[in-house]
Amino acid sequence: MNRVGIVGLGVISRAYLDTLADAAGVRIVAVADLDADRAAAAAAGIPGCRALTPAALYADPEVDTVLNLTIPAAHEEVALAALAAGKDVYGEKPLAATLAAARTVVDAAAAAGRRLGCAPDTVLGTGVQTARAAVEAGTIGAPVGASATWVSAGHESWHPHPDFYYRAGGGPLLDMGPYYLTSLVHLLGPVAWVQGASSRARDTRVIATGPRAGESIPVEVETHVTGVLGHAGGALSTVTFSFDAVASRAEPIEVYGVDGMLVLPDPNHFSGSVHLRRVGSAAEEELPVSAGYEDAARGVGLLDFVAGDGRASGDVALHVLEVMTALLDSAAEGARIPLTTTVEVPPLVPLTPAARWHG
Ligand SMILES: NC(=O)c1ccc[n+]([C@@H]2O[C@H](COP(=O)([O-])OP(=O)(O)OC[C@H]3O[C@@H](n4cnc5c(N)ncnc54)[C@H](O)[C@@H]3O)[C@@H](O)[C@H]2O)c1
Known part of the structure; x- marks a missing residue:
């Protein structure tokens, strides 16, 4: 039984608490937040769980793994404190707000x-893993490239404290890119170089909901980012991430091969249909689910981690963060940037029924 201490009890913590409540192999023994009331409220709903200060949680001998669900700007500080106290660390994406912090x-x-x-662990679900299994089986022939698109008008429409989305570590690329780019790494392998371009439609945003509705917040990051990723294997991925537009009718991810094309479901979710169109055919077929954690939810990556597999690894997250920061650097400099990191793609997740990871 792995004993987990959670740091950061904000919006996303609810999804983790739901998944971990009855999951096999883990027990939540402590929670902490800068806002002690949030920690106390969360602890009250978890049998045998204590609300602590962050410092007390890191020092607690009962905690084996620290689950870091704080905002991106705090990921480095929390991870370093937990590691210094001898804990394993699993955290929300991005790994850190900057590449230098992530390397640290x-x-x-x-x-x-x-x-x-x-995180993200959505890529370990049946959507991305079934598509990956098809690519690896040669179903689309030699991979040529992919496209990934995520477009919205910005998270201030629904998040009560959206400030972090517009600061270092945020923006549409660092916020949503991890789902799409981690998928592309699983599908087409590590990235060798990037070429980016970016823009920013507004310098302020207005919070639309919650106690701060109507408040204006500053925008310190690029809010429309596009680019090309050159995978080490030769495939080229074209990507678009935006907080500046309304919506897109493009598929979330398409993968192109010389013999076929795959359409993936939203990689911010775990499951969904994967469609295949073969060369010479006008018809699409839905692929049978063949790999991944079935009926998964946020936290399954932590369960994979404590079980010893650790497919949602720090090394994958570091590489994906470099892809993202290099896209932004490339956009600023107007130059193609070779990457300094690479990664071995984690093993495919065999088709795993929910009963195997649910308690
Ligand atoms: N909100 C979502 O839908 C969503 C989805 C997927 C992933 N995420 C990721 O989850 C993370 C958290 O997002 P959120 O929406 O839950 O944010 P949030 O602002 O709602 O919650 C963050 C919590 O962390 C606490 N915190 C901040 N710094 C801390 C520190 N140094 N020590 C202890 N506690 C600290 C805050 O007090 C707050 O309670 C982010 O990395 C985000 O990218 C969010």
């Missing part, structure tokens, strides 16, 4: 001999 965390984990995992 990866190096600290290695130096401490502790394990490091990072």
Whole structure:
């Protein structure tokens, strides 16, 4: 039984608490937040769980793994404190707000001999894993490339504290890119170089909901980002991420091969239909589900992590963060940027019924 201490009890913590409440192999023993009331409210709903200060949680001998659900700007500080206290760390994406901070965390984990995992875990669901199995089986022939598109008008329409989306570590690329780019790494392998372009439609945003509705917040990041990823294997992915537009009718992810084309479901979710169109055919077929965690939800990556697999790894997250920061650097410089990191794509998730990971 792995004993988990959660740091950060905001919006996304509810999804994790739901998944982990009856999951096999983990028990939530402590929670902490800068806002002590949030920690106390969460602890009250979890049998045997204590509300602590963050410092007390890191020092707690009963905690094996720290689950870091804080905002991106705090990911580094929380991870380093937990690692220094001898804990394994699994955290929300992105790994850190900057590439330098993420490298510091990866190096600290290695130096401490502790394990490091990072969301997104949606890519371990049946959607991306079934598509990946098809690519690996040669169903689309030699891969040529992919497109990934995520377009919205911005999270201030629904999030009560959307400030972090418009600060370093936020923006549409660092916020949503991890789902799409981690998928592309699973599908087409690591990225060798990127070429980006970006823009920013507005310098302020207005919060639409919650206690701060009507408040204006500053925009410190690029809010429309496009680019090309050159995968090490030769495939080219074209990507678009935006908080500046309304919506898109493009498929979330399409993968192109010389013999076929795959359409994937939204990689911000775990499941959904994968469609295949073969060369010479006008018809699409739905692929049978063949790989991935079935009926999964946020937190399944942590369960994979404590079980020893750790497919949602710090190394994958570091590589994906470099893809994203290099896209932004490339956009600023107007130059193609070779990457300094690479990664071994984690093993395919065999088709795993929910009963195997649910308690
Ligand atoms: N909201 C979503 O739908 C969503 C979905 C997927 C992933 N995420 C990711 O989850 C993370 C958290 O997002 P959220 O929406 O839950 O944010 P949030 O602002 O709702 O909650 C973050 C919590 O962390 C606490 N916190 C911040 N710094 C801290 C620190 N140093 N020590 C202890 N506690 C600290 C805050 O007090 C707050 O309670 C982000 O990395 C985000 O990208 C969010």
